[in-house]
Amino acid sequence: MNLPNTFEPYDDATQPAMTVTDYSETSTRVPKNQLYRRPLTLTEITGPTRLGAKLKPGDNDLSHPYPQQPRAMGQLIRVAGRLMDEDGQPVRGAIIELWHANAAGRYIHPMDAKNSAPIDPNFVGSGRVATDAAGRYEFLTIKPAAYPYPNHPTRWWRPPHIHMSIFGDGFMSRLVTQMFFPGDPFNDIDLILNAVPDPRGRARMIARQVPMADMPVLNVVGFEHDIVVRGHRQTPFGM
Amino acid sequence: MSQYIPTASGTVGPFFPPHFFRPGDNDLTIVEPGAAVAAGLRIHVFGYLFEAARLPRWNSIIELWQADGGGRFAHPNDPQAALADPRFIGWGRCASETDGYFDFVTIKPGGFDDPVAKARRAPHINLSITGSGLMRRLTTTLFFPDEPANAADPVFTAVTDASLRPRLILQPASSDKAPPGTRSYRIDIVLQGEGETPFFVD
Numbered sequence: 001m002n003l004p005n006t007f008e009p010y011d012d013a014t015q016p017a018m019t020v021t022d023y024s025e026t027s028t029r030v031p032k033n034q035l036y037r038r039p040l041t042l043t044e045i046t047g048p049t050r051l052g053a054k055l056k057p058g059d060n061d062l063s064h065p066y067p068q069q070p071r072a073m074g075q076l077i078r079v080a081g082r083l084m085d086e087d088g089q090p091v092r093g094a095i096i097e098l099w100h101a102n103a104a105g106r107y108i109h110p111m112d113a114k115n116s117a118p119i120d121p122n123f124v125g126s127g128r129v130a131t132d133a134a135g136r137y138e139f140l141t142i143k144p145a146a147y148p149y150p151n152h153p154t155r156w157w158r159p160p161h162i163h164m165s166i167f168g169d170g171f172m173s174r175l176v177t178q179m180f181f182p183g184d185p186f187n188d189i190d191l192i193l194n195a196v197p198d199p200r201g202r203a204r205m206i207a208r209q210v211p212m213a214d215m216p217v218l219n220v221v222g223f224e225h226d227i228v229v230r231g232h233r234q235t236p237f238g239m
Numbered sequence: 240m241s242q243y244i245p246t247a248s249g250t251v252g253p254f255f256p257p258h259f260f261r262p263g264d265n266d267l268t269i270v271e272p273g274a275a276v277a278a279g280l281r282i283h284v285f286g287y288l289f290e291a292a293r294l295p296r297w298n299s300i301i302e303l304w305q306a307d308g309g310g311r312f313a314h315p316n317d318p319q320a321a322l323a324d325p326r327f328i329g330w331g332r333c334a335s336e337t338d339g340y341f342d343f344v345t346i347k348p349g350g351f352d353d354p355v356a357k358a359r360r361a362p363h364i365n366l367s368i369t370g371s372g373l374m375r376r377l378t379t380t381l382f383f384p385d386e387p388a389n390a391a392d393p394v395f396t397a398v399t400d401a402s403l404r405p406r407l408i409l410q411p412a413s414s415d416k417a418p419p420g421t422r423s424y425r426i427d428i429v430l431q432g433e434g435e436t437p438f439f440v441d
Contacts, residue, residue, distance in 0.1 A: 005316050009440050014244050016374040025372025028291035029430045031438055038380075038397040038439040041353040043365050046314035047304060048330035053270045054263075086243050099256050107254040111298065126256040163252060170314070171304045172441075176369050176376065178249035195374055196247045204246050228243045 004085045004231025005045050007172040009037070014201030016192070022154055023191045040172070047170035055095050055167075057130040062098075062141035065124045072123035074103030074142030078215070079162060079179070079207065081225040083135045086232050090135025091173070094229075097165040098139055099126040105147030117147065140220070146186050159186030159193070168229035175229050180206045204228065253298060253371040255334075265333035267303065267345035270326060277327035277346050279308020283417040284364070284381070284409060285342035286426040288335040290372075295339030296430060299370030302332040303343055305363070310349030318354060335370075344418055350388050361388035361395065368428065377438045381426055382408050398437045406436055 018030045038044075048054075064071045079098075083091040101107050106117040108125050123142065131137050141162075149156040162179040180187055187193055187206065196202045210222030263269065268277050284303075290296040306312055306329065313323035327346060335341045348362045364381045380394050389395050389408070398404050409424035417423040429435045 003315050010245065010375075015247050016249065018374050020374060023372070026374065027372075028294070029296065029370070029372035031377070031431055031435055033403075033435050033437065035438050035440045036397050036399065039356045039358075039393045041356045041358070041360055041393065042312060042317055042351065043304065043306065043360065043363065043380075043394075045316045045355060046312040048328050049314050050270070050328050051330060054261075054328060054330065055259075084243065086245060088243055097259060099254065099259075101254075109254040109257065111253040124256075124258075126259065128259070163249075163254070165251065165255075170316070171365055171367075174302075174367060174376065175246060176248060176251045177246050192249050192374070198244075200244055201247045204244060205249070227246045230245045 002233055003169045004173065004233050006232040006234045007040060007045065007230055010230065013198040014196065016195035017197070020191050020195045022152070022156065044171050047167070047173065051095050051167055052093070052130055055097070055128060057095060057128050059127045060129045060139045062123070062125060062127045062139060066122060069122050072102070072142045073120045076140065076220045077143045078138065078140055078220050078222045079225060080136065080138035080222070081227060083131045083137060083166065083227050083229065085168070085173070085229060089233060090131070091168050091229060092131055092133055092135055094131045094135075094169070095128065095167045096131065096137050097126070097128045098162055100141070100144040100162040101125065101147055103142050103145050105145035114150070115147070143181070143221070146184070156189070156191055157186050159184045159190050164227070166227060166229060169231065173229040173231050175227070177227070178205065179225050181223065182206050182209055248375040250371060250374050251300060251369040255300060260332070260334055265331050265343045267305070267327070267329065267331040267343060270328055275326045277307065278324050279346035279349070281344065281418070281421045282347050283342060283344055283414060283421040283423040284426065285340065285414055285416065285423060286428060287339040288341060288368070289339055289427065289429045291431040293429070293432065295337065296370070297335050297337045297339055299335045299368055300332060301335060301341050302367040303330065303345065304365040304367070305329050305345065306348040306351060308346045308349055310351035342416060344421060347383070353393070356393045358393040359388050359391060361386045361392040363392070363394065368430070375441060377430070378441050379436055379438045380407060383424070384408050384410065397439070403437045406434065
């Protein structure tokens with residue numbers, strides 16, 4: 001199978017700044033020295049092809065993690081879309097990991113232990129799937145709430161968002177990103193989303209709401225979110 | 240020329256689910272518990288991750304990607320993929336601990352003649368770091384000591400300040416966490432400040 005084998009450095013306009021004012025963690029963790037430009041070799045244009053053996057997929061319903069218990073609290077949403085490369089070709093069998101806060105804006109995580117928002121005993125907030133033959137993925141979950149960044153000088157609130165960790169076809173296609181919801185007023189002031197200078201880059205991080213008439217069930221709000229990982233397919237080298 | 244703009248990276252944040260890490264995720268020598276062990280020299284790679292002021296950076300995710308013991312990748316872009324070790328995936332990950340500690344068990348990768356850069360690659364391990372405060376991942380490459388091929392490796396020499404290259408070389412070390420029969424190598428990763436690790440444009 002022909003997979004992407006050509007990778008150009010990212011365009012800084014459509015990727016986030018590394019150092020973000022008022023996101024203080026960036027100030028002590030971003031290298032001060034220049035990053036060196038490396039030539040690509042086989043190591044960079046390949047990647048794990050059997051990752052599912054380590055990261056087992058098949059967990060795409062976050063709304064009901066404990067079958068013996070009720071569904072999680074919150075508005076049911078379907079998040080689905082296509083994973084593709086820069087040519088628009090589907091990325092098949094790719095592992096996507098996803099995690100997000102609950103409907104009160106709290107994560108099930110030790111780092112969020114001081115959050116005063118309630119825990120939902122029927123919600124965990126994480127899932128993992130592999131994309132299908134068309135590069136599609138789909139999750140059923142509940143819509144996360146916004147939450148305040150603790151003790152922030154300008155009262156930064158994170159808008160509702162879903163974290164995604166994506167393993168494309170190679171080392172250079174690895175992507176960790178966040179998905180945002182259309183029309184949320186906090187989107188306009190979010191330091192993470194707005195760290196991307198080019199509005200086209202920001203637009204790509206915001207999901208599209210599916211018209212209600214196009215949803216197969218009444219009680220689920222649909223969001224379509226296509227994701228593009230780096231890589232072009234070109235003539236194999238030396239051929 | 241891109242038809243589709245790649246989706247922007249965003250920080251992994253502090254809340255990556257702990258249960259996404261399973262025992263064995265940082266052991267590249269076996270695909271899953273009970274599976275056959277990959278061919279080659281089993282090694283233990285460990286170190287500490289630091290941020291500015293040499294403070295330990297914990298709760299960050301470190302991922303490895305490397306060739307098998309014969310210097311091959313089980314991926315269609317490697318012309319020798321058919322010869323790759325079927326017991327080896329080449330990938331692993333772990334989270335840095337409270338003191339910044341991380342470790343992996345893997346196979347010492349083989350070097351290879353690279354058809355893309357048309358150069359000899361010395362044995363090496365690619366490493367990615369994501370975590371809170373990192374809007375994009377950081378990537379670098381680790382090399383082994385006493386490898387004559389290091390001197391002409393196209394990625395090693397891409398660090399144009401040659402005085403910084405030793406920071407990418409794994410150092411033989413002893414570790415009480417090394418599994419029996421493995422040799423330990425240590426590499427400390429400094430995100431910022433004195434002793435800062437060289438990273439590459441992604």
